[in-house]
Amino acid sequence: xxxxxxxxxxxxxxxxxxxxxxxxxxxxxxxxxxxxxxxxxxxxxxxxxxxxxxxxxxxxxxxxxxxxxxxxxxxxxxxxxxxxxxxxxxxxxxxxxxxxxxxxxxxxxxxxxxxxxxxxxxxxxxxxxxxxxxxxxxxxxxxxxxxxxxxxxxxxxxxxxxxxxxxxxxxxxxxxxxxxxxxxxxxxxxxxxxxxxxxxxxxxxxxxxxxxxxxxxxxxxxxxxxxxxxxxxxxxxxxxxxxxxxxxxxx
Numbered sequence: 544x545x546x547x548x549x550x551x552x553x554x555x556x557x558x559x560x561x562x563x564x565x566x567x568x569x570x571x572x573x574x575x576x577x578x579x580x581x582x583x584x585x586x587x588x589x590x591x592x593x594x595x596x597x598x599x600x601x602x603x604x605x606x607x608x609x610x611x612x613x614x615x616x617x618x619x620x621x622x623x624x625x626x627x628x629x630x631x632x633x634x635x636x637x638x639x640x641x642x643x644x645x646x647x648x649x650x651x652x653x654x655x656x657x658x659x660x661x662x663x664x665x666x667x668x669x670x671x672x673x674x675x676x677x678x679x680x681x682x683x684x685x686x687x688x689x690x691x692x693x694x695x696x697x698x699x700x701x702x703x704x705x706x707x708x709x710x711x712x713x714x715x716x717x718x719x720x721x722x723x724x725x726x727x728x729x730x731x732x733x734x735x736x737x738x739x740x741x742x743x744x745x746x747x748x749x750x751x752x753x754x755x756x757x758x759x760x761x762x763x764x765x766x767x768x769x770x771x772x773x774x775x776x777x778x779x780x781x782x783x784x785x786x787x788x789x790x791x792x793x794x
Contacts, residue, residue, distance in 0.1 A: 544656060546634045546649045546703070550619040551715050553640040556605035561590060564601075593744075597787040603744045607641040610778045611740070614643050622714060625706070631659075633706040637714045641745070642700045643738045645771055651736065652703050655729055662726045663704040665697045668737030669769055671776055673783040674745075678763045683739065690722040695730075697721040701737050735768045740779050743786070 565587070593600035615638075625635055634656055636644060648666070655664045672679040688696040699717040708726060712719045720726075762780075769776065 544632050544634065544653060546636065546652060547625065548616060548619040548644070549622060549625040549635045549637050549714055551622060551637055551639055553608065554601075554604070556601045556608060559601045561594065561599075561601075564590075597785070600744055603742075603782070603786070604641070606782055607740065607742065607744070607779065610775060610782065611641050611643060614772070614775045616644065616646060616649065622711065625709065625714065626711060628706045631705055631707045634703050635706055635709055635714065636700075636703045637717075638700050639739075641740050641742070643772060643775060644700065645736045645738075647771075648736045651731060655731060656703075656705070658729075660727055661729050662708045663702055663720075664729050664731060665695075665702045666731045666736040668698050668701045668739050669735070669766070670739045670741050671769070671772075671779065672741040673780055674741060674743055678761070678780065680763060680766050680769065690718070692722050692724045694721050694724065698737070698739070700739060738769065738772050738775075742779065742783055 590600050619638065634652060638644065652664055655661060668683050670681050670683055683698040690696060697717050697720060702720060704713060713723065
């Protein structure tokens, strides 16, 4: 059995500017919110604030992407290349360009997928947050959240799926994956297999709040479950803490 990480649609952040981001349909991150004018206006406002910092939104996202890709298990497949593969012995792990999975996750999945009837495997992820002046660690657990079909909600970057079952929507959107009732899913409820970075430029933050920084933030004791990711965590923390804002700017 072979396993491949699949990089969800990601931007070429180095070539994105505030002038071309909103008009270019190749930039996928905000496409799903274009129909919601309130969210769109909020995100446009939040992105505009980044022009007042030592690193703008797009430079920051590229720096995060560079950090994460240094710690990826393998060179990830593009979404396009992954969808060309249909082999039940090949399993995909969809991942965003700023998140990681545990280096031993493939051993766990190898065991879970020995059952030929299993189409996909869900697992839990740690989150490392560097927003609102607080470093935080927590496990994403959506036990009390259900999809429209009654399935438990699965976190982003927290599942693996056989290539024969993979579609564009199932790879790119964890909400659509969670809602699917045709897949034979197995859950592995051990909070160690993924790591999501929740940072000021994350899509979630851009939808709901203004830019939040880490200046003068106290560190929080890192869970031993995340010893495998200590170097990446330090890089992300230091990158976020390095952001400096114009002192005349009020957020």
